[in-house]
Amino acid sequence: MIFLVCCHHISLEHFSLSGKHKFLGYIRCKEAMPQPCDLAINVNGQQTFFINQKVLSAYSEKLKKIVRREKRKSHIKDSIIEIDDFPGGPDGFELVSRFCYNHGEIKITVSNVALLHSCAVFLGMTENVSTSNLLKQTETFLDGMIYWSWQDTVSCLKSCELFFTNADSSGLVEKLIFSLLGKIAHNTDIATLAASSSSSSSSPETASRFRFSSPSKTTPESTKPRSSSKKWWFDDLIILPPMIIEKVIKNMGAYGTDNDSLILTKSLLHFLKMAVLQCKRGAKRAALYSRSAYAGLADTAVHGVISMSCSFSCRGLFSVLRIVSGFGLSKDCRAKLEMLIGGVLDQATLDDLLVSGRDRGVFDVNLVLRLTRIFVHSDLLSSQKLKKVGTLIDKYLCEISPDQNLKTSKVLGVAESLPDSARDSFDGVYKAIDIYLESHPTLPFEERSRLCRCLNYEKMSLEACKDLAKNPRIPPDIAVQALKLQHSKISKGEYSVRVKVLKGPSMINSSGMVLYNGNVESLSPENQDTRMNMQWGVMELEKACREMKRRVPKLVGHDVNIMRGTTPYYSRSPLPKLC
Template identity: 50%
Template sequence: MVKQEKIMKKAGRKEAVSIKLAGFPGGADGFELVARFCYNNGRVLLCPSNLPVLHCAAVFLEMTEEVCACNLLAQAEAFVNGLCYWTWGDVLTAVRSCEPFAAAADSSGLLERLISALFSKITATPETPTAAASAACGGGMGTPNRSSSSCSSSPDTVGFGRSSSSATKTPESMRPCAGREWWFDDMTSLSPPTIEKVMRVLGCYGVENKNLILTRFLLHYLRAATRRPPALCEGEREGAAALAGLADTAVHGVALVGGTAFSCRGLFWVLRIVSAVGLSRECRHKLERLMGLMLDQATLDDLLVSGDDGGVYDVNLVMRLVRVFVASEEEADAPSQRMRKVGRLVDKYLGEISPDHGLKVSKFLAVAESLPDSARDCYDGVYRALDIYLESHPVLSLEERTTLCRCLNYEKLTLEACKDLAKNRRIPPGVAVQALASQQCKLHISEPGPGAAAPATKERRPDPSACSQSQTPRRRVARRATRSVDLGGCRGGGGDDDEKELLRLNLQRMQSRVVELERACKEMKGQMSKMAKGKSFSFGAGAASCHQTGGRGLPRLC
């Protein structure tokens, strides 16, 4: 702690002694204050700003009554005993002054006494401290303005104003009353290790956090910490670790009250805040489970969380939330309205993330297939998202495009969407044939019997325009809603029978072309094998081959 070194001065060969005090509270400034006390006959002007350093220095140097009467430690203790007469600003200034030597202030017990006095002021002061009270003691921080940022900073749907029965488990002497958030902004000036010490003193750190008001304060503090410059926000390794611990503490408090105090949008807001400072895997799982159970209350804007794995959006998060929701709904025999609502939400999300060039085929399929088939009454929304994805990724191979179409249920496509799919050049031909075949089967099933009336058929048919427009992504509604598609190049407006007949003819025409193409390819392979055996590739052989195939080229597929 104290080192003595002899230094030989070259000039005059005189010896000088230097004393180094390692870990002295306050460094050179603290030592200067102690020296002034000693050279001023034991008199010093104590105030909230210099009390912590003088108190810790007196403990460090053991300046007790045993050495001298009315020593520095006795005077500092007498000043601390008057904490009940200090103003809010005085106590906050003293707590902030302890931060450079927090370990010494903590070991001496001074920091804990100041924190207890700080929250005693919060519980005892019904309103913001007045300016007169702050000016009476001098050197205070002034009047803290009543802060509404703690409420306005969060979304209106967060529901911070609601009370929770779990908050009653905090001791009455330390329990802040609801609505007294004037101290939130003042407390954000403290460092993360100091806030961690505050939560430990109150017995609300980690899993022990059962106070809604303190949870609100932690979220407000973490939000302010993320807006500071990186050097001030993270600080040293100790500060970054303290922020991560505070984030876990806030999540434990949020998970305790759950949906009674936080809406689904509020939970997404919490996730964005705590993810910016670091969150343990256990707390993330707890928060995501709570969000997944309320996924039917989410909106598209809530799901658009920025990604950190190379993509624009965090697709893995949405997939985890959908899995939690589906697992909670598996016990139901029939698909509920909540499941259908999530199905429409996922279709909109697919349409929004499809233009992302960093979105892989496997990720797109995973999101589209994360819901059971019963969650969607119509697959037009999935097809529109698929069309956007294929348009944004033109370099996909035929195999990849065929794999992508696996997420479609052709029987749940409307007639308009099915005709658009068959005409779409980005869709593989085999997929188009399957879609038209399933549509033809659906038309056969929906045909009326001999004694059935025509109006009954119209009642059984779903409204394709209403279904497709409800499932269409926002950016393509205006372009797709008024588009009329026809496979044969003409409009099928001559009634239901004409439209069915046209669809059958187009399907038969496409099937015959596929068969014709396969036959021509088979004949060409035979001719190539014959030419390879005879080692003859003359023009005459090519002409004979053309004559054997009927003198015509390969047929067009579409």
């Protein structure tokens, strides 16, 4: 066994316990290494090696120059020379030292060839210094990568992660990627890979971008991957770091706005989803890379989604948004993705809208406001779609109202983001406001009054108005105003009633209810029940008005904390659970 270090007159006081054992091991092998160490080199500030200068300088002209320069600078014979940015750190330097102490021989494998090659380039271990030097040996080994298995190629590319800058600058990463893409080209239907969608075939110009440079020889059977899936290649590349994945896609000609491959887009989204999960679990890779390192890949995935939007459902688009949101997505890509989602907002569900908030809020309310704004201004807007979104937004309001960090302005913004025509009834909005007021008992009187301005009392049911009138959380002037409007509606006979025969102007709505717009007195005798119900409603409202007038002086300025025992007309269940 060849050891790296042979030193004289070294005090063990400077070593840790594990370092002492290692150093004593070197001393025991002194006879196998007769050259005394005359140089101390600290690699990347992590570890110091005590070596013989002549042994390493015989293979590295650069190391010889470094030693001369540093010693001339310090004028101290036993000074420590520091080398920064060494490929692979102490592990890389140890491999190089073994090569030098073993008279230019070392076992080169798929797992260490990338590191040895990068170290050889860094130290200038060329044929000009010594014949059959380390750089020549590693290049000879790499020339045979066409015969490597798929897994060996991926593994070698993965090993470049810790010294990526060195491996990339030397052209090694590019060489490995071309080998990788050559294997993909021999084992994948390129037309399928380059297809812009699952239902359309690619043009020759598009497919040509995926015909990678590869040797004319047929790839040996042993090098072919076993999987027959169309995206087998990307499933295996999941282990690679983001900067290498980015270079792979760039070499495929599908980076950024050039991405028009459905398979590549879905594979990228899967890769980003795994990165999100690793960040949440506190994985080691998550600590190595910031989320901004994935920004280019996120943009590429979104461009693919935009170019093939017909292949993604509304729920799928929301899923894409959740995945890419945390990766520093560019403003342009985010705007285009939100434009797609906003255009199909009528297909969304409540779960889709409940996107986690970025700031203090539980939910991302600003996102819903932007999507609603896009939907309202879309070209293909119909009354049916508008009312469907109106119902959805009312449910969303009820869900977000218990959030203690939700501001009144946000509730108003969501409630008023749709026109009145989007709602046949404002009962849902009132329910959300009541939940919000109950969850925010310290809300000032002015804020409560401001919050109620989004209610259209003319579109509230009789039961909702009666509950509003009795609700101690609602400002008295608001309650009186609502009751007056309801009283006038009943007096004019504007409520929907079920009758068999009506005389006078009428209109049948979609629910089978007959809207009677004439005078109540003109109803036929057979509709006495209807007339009695209307009269009863008027009496109820008049009674509620008298009660409100009596309570107004007491309610103004009253502490709302003692008014939380009422049960609203809709028999509200416990507050919605916050996700």
